Every structure is written in structure tokens, then in C-alpha cells.
Amino acid sequence: MTLFRPLDDRHPLSGRLAMGVEYDGSAYCGWQRLKHAPSVQAELERALSKVASLPVKVHASGRTDTGVHATRQIVHFDAPAPRSQKAWVFGVNANLARDIAVRWVREVPDDFHARFKALARRYRYVILNQPSRPVLERANVTWCRDPLDAGAMHRAAQALVGEHDFSSFRAAGCQSKTPWRHLHFIEVHRHGPLVVIDVQGNAFLHHMIRNIVGALVSVGRGERGDDYLAELLALKDRTLADVTAPACGLHFVDSLYDEAWGLPQEPLGPNLLAFLGEWTGGRELPDCPMVEFRRGEPRVLG
Template sequence: MTTLFDLFDETTPLTGRLAMGIEYDGTHYRGFQRLSHSASVQWSLEKALSRVAATAVRVHASGRTDSGVHATRQIIHFDSPVPRSEKSWIFGANTHLPKDISVRWVAPVPDDFHSRLSALARRYRYLLINQLNRPVLERANVTWCRDPLDVDAMNRAAQALVGEHDFSSFRAAGCRSNTPWRHMHFLEVKRHGPLVVVDIQGNAFLHHMIRNIVGALVSVGRGTQDEAWIERLLALKNRRKGDATAPACGLHFVDSRYDEAFALPQEPLGPNLLAFTGEWSGERAIPDSRMVRLRRGRPRQLTHPEKERTP
């Protein structure tokens, strides 16, 4: 496990395939993925890393994100065209990145590592500020809800989504995934003073899936829907029967999990508003499934273009 103050090595050259941990405020970006018509996190990273390498660098990410969604542990990988030290990659990239994107760490990985196809689980936290007055200091990374929320009712209702299900009722109309089936590892709703946190982990997520789940859970918390609403909505398998989509600003990509053999650095789970919980990446066990067994045992190579989108 790393600490918060490990020094970066500045003498050993890193070559071959490298993984990086990335943090970003998504407020001013149209998501992570590179776009021809708008600013993206991927474009900024590739530009910065290419400056460090003095040649073109192409990165791949553990998941795509929508406009306005934040990340505290987005994992990317790239094949280093030149040797650079750990310190050079991190400090060099951060020198050329805008203030709302930061490289947290870099680590060598085997050639069969792929940030998306090797991922066993992805975890998000959705933050709601539940108070009468609108927030100020947190306004860019939480969603304000002025109506009192019954968090216990929300948590009980959410348990209907745990396990492997058809999440058609929670996918966006434009979702391009080939299948609506996903395996939800856990879904917890907790209150910490005015903060209400929806903590969710699964093997993957459909377009807008988490934000649609949160929108439905808020209806339960407000009392406009009963606790069985989530289970009924899941069974309908129809997005047109669904609830509101929660705003993007409250959603944070906080972890992407891989086989322990890759030995990626561990760090406190974000965002920093939740640092008091003390949980670090990798502390929770990943439920066994066919996909997990497959990805732990097969070569991890990109065989087809990215087709799925995360929220």
C-alpha cells in the first residue's frame, strides 16, 4: 500500500506499458473520451504526455464518462515510446495539464494489461447535499436536494438492484451497449450530516445508468414513491416508465479494480469530501462471477472497439 507522501523515483527509467491514476474535475469537459468538437480529458492527457515523451502518445481508459462527471481514480494505460522516470512522467504531465486534471501516480504493468478489458469492477459515488439552503463551496461536485430525504428507505429500496439484472429501465435512450445486463456488486446509501452518498460498484455500467438509479432513489427518499418502486421499475425493463436523471455534477468515478497480480498503487477513495470514511481502494472483496473468473485467467487484449459507455 502506498502512503500519501511517497517520493517519486527520478532515476529508474520506465518503459513498455504504463498505467496511470488520473483525477479530474469534469465540469468543463464533455466527458473523458476524445471528441472532435469539444474539450475532453483524454485530449488534454494525450497532449501533455506527448509533450513529456516528445512524440505522440495515445491513452486508453478504464471507462468513459459523460459531460460534467468527475473522477478521483480513473485508470488509464499507454505504451511508453521513450524511457522516462516516475517523477518525470508525473511532474512532466502535470506541468502541461490544466488545473482541473492531475496525474496521481504511474506504474509499469505487463503487456497484457488493458485498463478497460482487464477491469474487474468499477465504483462510483454520487453525492447529494441535503439541506434547505443551496451549497456554495461544494456546488461544482455535489447535487443539491432541499427536500428531506429518508436515507434508510433509499438504502432498503436500492438492494433490489444488487446482483445480475437487466437494467433496461435505467439505461439512456441512446445507450449503445449490446446488452442491458450488468452485475451490481453493492449499492449503499448513507448519510453523513447533510451529505447523502450513493455508493455503487458493478462490473460495468450502461449510459446514464447510475444517474437514472439515483433519480429514482431520490423519489423514494422524498416519499413520492414507495420503497418497492425500484424493484417494480427494474421489472418493467422500460426506460420510458423510469424516473428523472440526476445531474452529472454529483457523480464521481472513484475506483477501477483489477487482479491483485497487477499490483497497482492503492490510495484513499475519493472524493476528498469523504476522506473521513477512511476507506482505501481495494479493501472490499469483488464478488465471484463468470466475468471475473474469465478476466483473471485469460490474456487481456483489445479485440474490438469500445462500445460501452459509463455514466
């Protein structure tokens, strides 16, 4: 695996294309296009349309909320005009603000769908746990000046692993038809002053991860015991649960697909955690019906 892949500038790519996108969500209302506020989707579509000289609409692997970042947002679109790999990547980046960047582009079969073919999604929440406020990291971590017990947070979080009704951790305005989600794993580790909550699941409810983090911080401060998350889960009532953690510490770091689609593997972000050395798809997915259903029979190009 390598970070430095040459971009082809001779062979035009057409048909359905998959693209890896990274962004700092601080200045945006989130991923989804809205009429009244700037969004990552609208900015990406504007840049793609300039390169294609025709309108382009993209579909993403998952939505992110206002202020949330992403290092591996996967999108797909049907190219209205053929352009080389280099033109799609460099041309789009030349038309984007500095807080959004295309990392790669690939041709994929017509039945690939960034959202509906995703087997899992993974997020990392980063807390800078030190007495003084952050400076260089201020836009992409959440600051907590009270000492946190990462071990207690990890133990409390294990009650959430598996398939559960996460009503206690969904936002009041969540539009999902069901509160049931399957959490593949959730881990809490300390790396010097950084406390990292690493969570993967089939999908997530609106504000679900940030609400989980808010409860875990109460455990880490010693205000609640190791059984706190289990108690909240059993209540199935958001009004009885804890605070919502700030958006700035949350990073969408991976969307996983069957290997047959041929999407590139990358180091998991954010770059602040590059020392951990983990790459996308590095862990086995659980044996569950949703994963098996979405694996299906991917068609390989060529």
C-alpha cells in the same frame, strides 16, 4: 499504506505504463476524445505527448459522461520514449490544466489493459441535502433542499443488487450491445447533510447510475415506496422510469484489478468523503464468472 510515495527520477520507465488520473469533469464533454468539444482524454494525451516528444494514445478503465468527475481513473499507454517516474508525473501535470492531475505511474506487463482487465468499477454519488444551496461544494455535489430518507433509499436500492436487465435505467442513446449488468452492491448512507449513494458493478450503462439516483431521490422524498426500484427494474422500459440526476454529483472513485498487477492502493474519493477511511480494493469481489474470467493469470514484472 501511505499517501506519500517518493517518485524515482533516475530510472527511466518504458514499455506499457499504467497511470492513475483524477479530474473535475465540469468543463469537459466527458472522458472520451471528441472533435467538437473538449475532453479529458484529449487533454491528457496532449500533455503526455509533450513529455514524450512523440504522440501518445491512452486507453481508460471506463468512460465518464459530460460533467462527471473521477478520483481514480486508470489508464494505460505504450510509452514511445523512456522517462523517469518523476518526469511522467510532474512533467504531465505541468502541462495539464488545474482540473486534471496525474496521481501515479507504474510499469505493467504488455498484456495489461486498463479496460479489459478491470474486475469492477465503483462510483459514489454525493447529494448535499440541506435547505440552502451549496457554495464551497457546488461543483461536486448535487443539491436537494427537500428532506431525504436515506434509509428508505437504501432499502429500495437493494432490489438492484445482482445480475439484471437494466433497460429501465439506460439512456436512450446507450450503445451497449446488452442491458445486462451485475451490480455488486449499492448502499445509501447519510453523513450529516451528505447523502451518499455508493455503487459497484462489473460495468455500467450510459447514464445508468444517474437514472438510478433519480429514482432513489423520489423514494427519499416520500413520493414513492420502498418497492419502486424493483417495479422499474421489472418494467425494462426507460420511458416509464424516473428523471436523470445531474452529473455534478457523480464521482468515479475506483477501478479494481487483480493484486498481481501491482497497482497502488489509494483512499477512495472524493476528498469530501475522506473521513470514511476506505481504500481501493477494501471489499471482497463477488464470486461471478466475469471476475474469474478477467483475473486470468496476470504476469508480474521483474
